[in-house]
Amino acid sequence: MSDINHTIRVNLGERSYDVIVGTGLLAKAGPLCAPLLKRPRCAIVTDETVASLHLDSLRDGLAVSGIETTTIKLPPGERTKCWEMLERTVEHLLDMKVERDDFVIAFGGGVIGDLAGFAASILRRGVRFIQIPTSLLAQVDSSVGGKTGINSPSGKNLIGAFHQPGLVLADIDVLDTLSDREFLAGYGEVAKYGLLGDLPFFEWLEKQGPVLAGGNKALRAEAVARSVQAKADIVARDEHERGDRALLNLGHTFGHALEAATGYSDRLLHGEGVSIGMGLAFELSARLGLCSQETPSRVRAHLSEMKMKTRLVDIEGDLPGASDLIGLMSQDKKVVGGVPAFILARDIGEAFVTREVPPEAVHGVLNDALNER
Numbered sequence: 001m002s003d004i005n006h007t008i009r010v011n012l013g014e015r016s017y018d019v020i021v022g023t024g025l026l027a028k029a030g031p032l033c034a035p036l037l038k039r040p041r042c043a044i045v046t047d048e049t050v051a052s053l054h055l056d057s058l059r060d061g062l063a064v065s066g067i068e069t070t071t072i073k074l075p076p077g078e079r080t081k082c083w084e085m086l087e088r089t090v091e092h093l094l095d096m097k098v099e100r101d102d103f104v105i106a107f108g109g110g111v112i113g114d115l116a117g118f119a120a121s122i123l124r125r126g127v128r129f130i131q132i133p134t135s136l137l138a139q140v141d142s143s144v145g146g147k148t149g150i151n152s153p154s155g156k157n158l159i160g161a162f163h164q165p166g167l168v169l170a171d172i173d174v175l176d177t178l179s180d181r182e183f184l185a186g187y188g189e190v191a192k193y194g195l196l197g198d199l200p201f202f203e204w205l206e207k208q209g210p211v212l213a214g215g216n217k218a219l220r221a222e223a224v225a226r227s228v229q230a231k232a233d234i235v236a237r238d239e240h241e242r243g244d245r246a247l248l249n250l251g252h253t254f255g256h257a258l259e260a261a262t263g264y265s266d267r268l269l270h271g272e273g274v275s276i277g278m279g280l281a282f283e284l285s286a287r288l289g290l291c292s293q294e295t296p297s298r299v300r301a302h303l304s305e306m307k308m309k310t311r312l313v314d315i316e317g318d319l320p321g322a323s324d325l326i327g328l329m330s331q332d333k334k335v336v337g338g339v340p341a342f343i344l345a346r347d348i349g350e351a352f353v354t355r356e357v358p359p360e361a362v363h364g365v366l367n368d369a370l371n372e373r
């Protein structure tokens with residue numbers, strides 16, 4: 001397998017950038033990043049877990065091109081996406097005298113990518129940054145498209161900015177150090193791209209998913225590249241989520257509410273919430289007569305075959321009632337006039353955005369799902 005397998009261009013005019021998907025990219029980080037830099041130095045934002053596994057490899061790769069680095073290591077986990085850690089990161093970058101023409105490197109999963117990208121967006125009114133995502137979820141979703149931010153007790157990702165990276169390096173090799181649970185959480189976002197607009201991709205995943213999860217790097221690279229291409233196409237049409245980009249939130253309206261209900265803790269990883277949320281979205285679609293009753297079963301069958309969470313019963317511990325979960329949905333960042341957006345589907349690969357969903361139908365789906373527990 002060659003070191004670089006796929007390059008996807010995110011076409012956004014003067015903010016366009018490449019997403020490089022392949023193996024051995026940490027070792028080549030220097031030559032890949034150097035053309036963007038006005039001076040050979042970068043500030044790396046990472047977390048303690050990623051640092052212990054991969055930081056030396058990244059530093060060595062950057063050093064090949066004479067790039068000096070400074071690093072801030074944050075605690076791992078969703079709770080790091082908060083005001084306290086944002087302030088800590090920004091103050092560190094200021095202490096390191098990061099200038100407007102410098103680059104910040106976000107080296108980690110979605111939490112680090114979102115936090116570091118937001119820090120870069122507000123530092124000196126905008127510093128460029130590079131995404132080097134280390135989780136499957138970050139490689140296929142959060143590292144691409146420029147959404148950055150932190151969470152609030154009121155909801156997920158309610159504080160943030162659109163700030164596009166200058167480059168994304170998705171090294172498939174780092175996925176080898178993920179736990180099975182972390183890898184599968186990311187797989188929920190991979191499946192999402194097939195479910196929202198690409199039936200042939202979902203059919204490919206139904207056949208190749210188990211082999212991909214087993215460690216086949218060629219299949220992993222293809223799955224990441226196809227997911228990134230799907231997202232890049234949507235982002236190019238709708239950078240600031242005024243239309244089509246909302247499709248990327250398939251499963252997220254339910255999923256974000258479940259994450260808030262579980263305190264953004266290890267009880268429910270983001271990708272697990274999305275997986276359960278996609279099942280609920282297709283169930284709601286079927287009950288509204290938009291798709292066949294067999295469609296939600298097919299969606300859940302594949303996710304279950306991949307050993308993913310697909311139902312509320314799969315979440316350990318207590319959950320609030322249906323009305324409380326709907327209340328959490330009202331805090332979603334996509335709410336307009338108090339009405340949340342739902343991504344529903346007429347079939348696999350045929351998702352659409354709507355706000356015209358009867359509240360009683362949402363309540364019924366959630367109440368039945370809670371009663372399975």
